[in-house]
Amino acid sequence: MRAAYLVEAGRQVSGSLNLAHTIRRSLTACVPEFADWAQLMIVNRSEATFTSLLDGGVPTTTRRPAPPAAQSRLLLTGRPEVLHVALITPAGDSAADGLSALVPDEGMRAEVSALRPADVLGVPLTARGATFGTLTLARRAGTGFDAADVELAEELAVRIALAVDAARRYTERSHVASVLQSSLRPPELPKLRGVDLAARYRPAAGDAEIGGDFYDVWGGDEAWSFTLGDVSGKGVEAAVVTGQARHTVRGASAVDRSPAAVLGALNAMLAGNTSGRYVTAVYGRVTPAPGGAGLRVELGSAGHPPPLLIRPDGTVSPVAVRGLAAGLIEDVRYEPVTVDLAPGETLVLYTDGVTEAGERSVREGTRRLIALLASYAEAGVEALVEAVEIAVVEGAGAVQRDDLAVLALRAS
Structure with a gap:
């Protein structure tokens, strides 16, 4: 008994x-x-x-x-x-x-x-x-x-x-x-004069509310910054590096807002990190365009898929900015490029979870993304990023294997 x-x-x-x-x-x-x-x-x-x-x-x-x-x-x-x-x-x-x-x-x-x-x-x-x-x-x-x-x-x-x-x-x-999760959850986008902002973030299936993708926008009307990136790997360990990367970019921009300095600081932080993870990222600093109409964007890339520029007539073209992923080697020089956004033009940043959803190749995924963005050239940025998210979810099928993040900014 x-x-x-x-x-x-x-x-x-x-x-x-x-x-x-x-x-x-x-x-x-x-x-x-x-x-x-x-x-x-x-x-x-x-x-x-x-x-x-x-x-x-x-x-x-x-x-x-x-x-x-x-x-x-x-x-x-x-x-x-x-x-x-x-x-x-x-x-x-x-x-x-x-x-x-x-x-x-x-x-x-x-x-x-x-x-x-x-x-x-x-x-x-x-x-x-x-x-x-x-x-x-x-x-x-x-x-x-x-x-x-x-x-x-x-x-x-x-x-x-x-x-x-x-x-x-x-x-x-x-x-x-x-x-x-609270510390890593994507931040609320600020309201800035002269730009319309929208973003979407969706962690891979099974990763709850944390993942390896991130975006951030901060600053004031006359000068502000943005970033979007992807940490190698998945799960909690990647999420920790995500937080470190986001805070490093913000902190570095408070000292020197140039893409070369900010991405250099991110690389230095990761190269000295024992986690062995690397980060691909795009960083940009934004000021009013000369003459006051539109925006001037100085962009730097650390091995990330190139941003896409959408014009009101539906033309979509990649921005030719390149650089080595942060955290692979200690000494890296990042060369920025400058893009002027006329009113109505949109810059879209995205992670590879957007272009690699489902069984498609990166080339096919990029081609489909460009076609989708062209069809939403005159739509609001909220509708645009929502359409990207829906397309990724539908393309992923039963299981979304990778995180996705997309950030759109349009000169208004």
């Missing part, structure tokens, strides 16, 4: 990686099969969270800045403790029989007091060599906890500890991933 109970309890507590669900499952594995009341205390940094369950009730939770004395002793010694709760204590004081030391919350103590006289057993929760919590059990008078019960409770605590620890680690990693 005891072996069967442990097997079933182990199955029950390990059925979820959600921490709150795992705690509830652990309590219901204890109550009422093994005890009349159960409490889990989980210590996270300096805070202790208590969740209890009484037979026939619902779980309740409370928090304290630190565990009480008896709970701290369990954490330090790693040895179980049994406490007898008498029927009556002097002046009804639960502290007299030590109950408050194991059950610090008044409402939870009332649940145990309703079982008086009772026996209370506390056992530590230990996983990966660290004790991070306790399991406290209570039984009505007459049942108590003998040596075999204490041994069973310790074995049960091992299963609960493993399940709770796995859920805690999963929760912590999810939080880290969420923070990382």
Whole structure:
């Protein structure tokens, strides 16, 4: 019977990686099969969270800045403790029989007091060599906890500890991933005088909201900058380099906004990085065109697909700007080119996830992209980038294998 109970309890507590669900499952594995009341205390940094369950009730939770004395002793010694709760204590004081030391919350103590006289057993929760919590059990008078019960409770605590620890680690990693996603999520495009901006970003299937492609636009009406790039590889490691690359480009532009200086700084950062990853990127600085009509764009490229220039008549041509991908060798000189955008002309930057979607070759993908852009020469930039995204999704079929990013800027 005891072996069967442990097997079933182990199955029950390990059925979820959600921490709150795992705690509830652990309590219901204890109550009422093994005890009349159960409490889990989980210590996270300096805070202790208590969740209890009484037979026939619902779980309740409370928090304290630190565990009480008896709970701290369990954490330090790693040895179980049994406490007898008498029927009556002097002046009804639960502290007299030590109950408050194991059950610090008044409402939870009332649940145990309703079982008086009772026996209370506390056992530590230990996983990966660290004790991070306790399991406290209570039984009505007459049942108590003998040596075999204490041994069973310790074995049960091992299963609960493993399940709770796995859920805690999963929760912590999810939080880290969420923070990382927030820091890497493409920024909102600014509103700048003399230009219409639009962008789309879509990570590869299975990469949630993070990936290796990035874009950014920053600055003021009289002088602003933009970049779009692609980090080699996929997943979280590529996403970390993505953040480094984006922040390096921004930081370098605050010192010297020329493409040669900014891409040189990006190359220096990556060449000294032990990750072994490289980045292809386009960077541009923008000022009003001479005479005030349109925009002057000074472009630099680090091994990236050439930007495409769209004229209002539907003519599409690549901008002949070239350079070595950043991070491959230490000393690289980037040669910029200058493009003047007349009002109505559009510059489109994109990553290879746009041209390599599905089974098509880069040449075929580029040809199709040019044809699509030509047909949207007079459409708004939002409609243009949306059409590119839709075409990529449809071309990728069931699985999008690569990230995509596209940025369009039109002189207005």
